Amino acid sequence: MATPQVAQVRRLVTEIPGPKSRALQERRERAVAAGVGSVLPVYVERAGGGIVEDIDGNSLIDFGSGIAVTNVGNADPAVVERACEQLTRFTHTCFMVTPYEGYVEVCEALDRITPGGHEKRSMLLNSGAEAVENAVKIARGATGRQAVVVFDHAYHGRTNLTMALTAKNMPYKQGFGPFAGEVYRMPMAYPFRWPTGPENCGPEAARQAIAQISAQIGAQIGAQNVAAVLIEPIQGEGGFIEPGAGFLPELAEFCRANGIVFIADEVQTGFARTGHMFACEHEGIVPDLMATAKGIAGGLPLAAVTGRAELMDAVHAGGLGGTYGGNPAACAAALAALETIESRGLVRRARAIGEVALDRLRGLAEKYDIVGDVRGRGAMLAVELVKGGGDTSPNTEALGQVVRYCHSQGLVLLTAGSYGNVIRLLPPLAIGDDLLDEGLSILEEAFAGI
Template sequence: MTTTAGPSTPVSAVLAATGETPGPRAVTGGPGLPQRRQLVTELPGPRSRELLARREAAVARGVSITFPVFVVAAGGGILVDVDGNALIDLGSGIAVTTVGNSAPAVVDNVIRQVQAFTHTCFMITPYEGYVAVCEQLARLTPGDHEKRSALFNSGAEAVENAVKIARIHTGRQAVVVFDHAYHGRTNLTMALTAKNHPYKNGFGPFAPEIYRVPLSYPYRDGLSGAEAAARAIRVIESQIGAHNVAAVLIEPIQGEGGFVVPAEGFLPALAAWSKAAGAVFVADEVQTGFARTGAMFGCEHEGVVPDLIATAKGIAGGLPLSAVTGRAEIMDSAHPGGLGGTYGGNPLACAAALGAIETIERDGLVERARAIGARVLPRLRAVAARVPALGDVRGRGAMLAVEIVDPATGRPDGAAAGAVARRCHAEGVVVLTCGTDGNVLRLLPPLAIGDELLDDGLAVLVTALESLAG
């Protein structure tokens, strides 16, 4: 059955095309949305194709689309498109909708806030929500030292401001980053990012004093964490000089770079070196933060306490918000007026963040992330045992990945990874690729997803992966 729902068609009418009865919050995409995959048209359907044509006439070519279906409702682990198809979401908008697309606490907080006021600019006339978010960040982030926070809009802004703070605190300029890193698309964060295409190609010149060193990549280098850290430190000391380093910036688990989990001991060794060298150790937890990895923050798995931590994505249940949180003496190095922005810590986003944090803690989503990993990883490893193209299965919690390689050579096979993703999309399961060579399939299911729906999505993925066996 197909539907001709238009842009202004009520969500309830679109859902009716699936034969489902909306739950109590289905009209807002809330938890009442039926939690099962159902395809009523080809993908993309006719209305999505119409909107795609409009998009191509109005949106800049540089803004790409992974899966050209247009969503009208979402909740739990389901996305409903304009044609009435119900898709399984294993991407969470790139790790943003950790608590679901419209968790009640997030929605209710935002409604109350939007009815009160939408904006004043915290730097002009402040409001409690900003302060409350900073208080929660001080409570939640690793370490019991005195902390301060500053709020921004995007992960790239948070990372860029962390670099600013580290430089003014140390009086140094050099920033150490790692192979395969991704930190954003602003000029400075493009310089911090490793991958050229599509993120950097043609957009230079880039900011100076950025130095790249080898990462711990167990599948590729076979080194222990201690060995990989010693290698990285040798490069820093010989090619940069410890006395020049303002910051060592690293993702506890790489995101766009391929969901690379460093070998045990790598992160603690770098944090210890940074402390001894007087450099600021910065954890980019934009993708790993807020319960995603089975800890509130990824660096907690090895007890690492960063000097500064950059967060975004899962912090606010889908609204744009980011933060830099860190040691009070470092954060307070910036002079008044040196940090901020017109929209940073917008009151709606702060209200959403407080709702998201409440949901994570009330619903036990840290434990839920661990349960998802325990459910998914064994099945993926079983496939890898019989399909040689699956070079590596890795991840923590609900941040999981499969690296696809040429079985004969072990080289990255981005074409095969893309084919698997497209096969999943055709069956109504949203998965993402990543990696420097585009050969890694990444899974980022919302932590609100139920086991039955997760199993259905995983079954589709397993079938697609098994097709690589020939």
């Protein structure tokens, strides 16, 4: 592993948040829209490897990675070097006006590393929501159909269309309608909460979803109008839900048989996060289109849609694009990040993190009956909290206690879940074993204190 520029040691010199962060928070409240939230109001000065340093001099262990963005580590030296070199040459031309090689190189790389040996094309954008929205545009344009099928607990973004695709109302959708139409929601294969047990979840959920797609849409607008089935191979904001085994393959086969575009939303799961380069590889899924973002460029804003050439090329010239999509500095960063993932074996590193962390988290499940489920792949892990004593109702109170303790002890920790009761762990793949162990120990202390 490359040596990070930031000392890889947790250090607390003030309370969390400290006085400088609190003062800056007061400035923020006078300047920044109240609707823009923050998980932990400590203001960052530097970050690298598995550490975030705040303006008060505290060094916090990072189990969030900016929501799965800094997979290669924050301010990765290769990413910084490539992006800075590009900035000295030019900052922007707009690829749709006067193009440049970096955009082409990133698309070539994505066409190479995404699943499937078929001919592919890619386009670049700024955010995950943009990628998802453009994937839907492409599917509709290529098929001439309108309907899009999504799933319970899904999260796909904050634009008008992606809010419609997202399942959770609060805080993502409340008060922002009306939303885009022709969106149909189906049951998700949620093993922990599947009525007949996790072992039956995948096949039963697939049969239910397929039956409802065929009946619901067929009855309303005709099956020939189904443009796409859109799904996260592991749901993110919904609670890091791994679909029951067999669910995704059956859906993909149903799509192939019915001329429906299968879109994998790999925005949070992509780029080595789950122990494969992409999460759909765990069950051998080859999507027709894939939306990516977050971990693609080591912290710079970039996103992409990659897919079958005949689908991507079906859209008329000028129908796809955007002023900043494929910004040259972000492209340079992405090329460095992809090289770092491969050269440093970060796919293997994600698996190793998962092996260590899952063992510790399962120990919590054995010890505390409020731990209803431990799940995840690679460095994308979750703990779902319940009331306990046979009651699987969501336990948001315990979750709040755990997260507050971890934050106070200098561990950046995120939450998720449709019911607000899931702790999610997203450490950077550059984190060292010592910091990973220390962070997990803090989490264990939090449970001991409930």
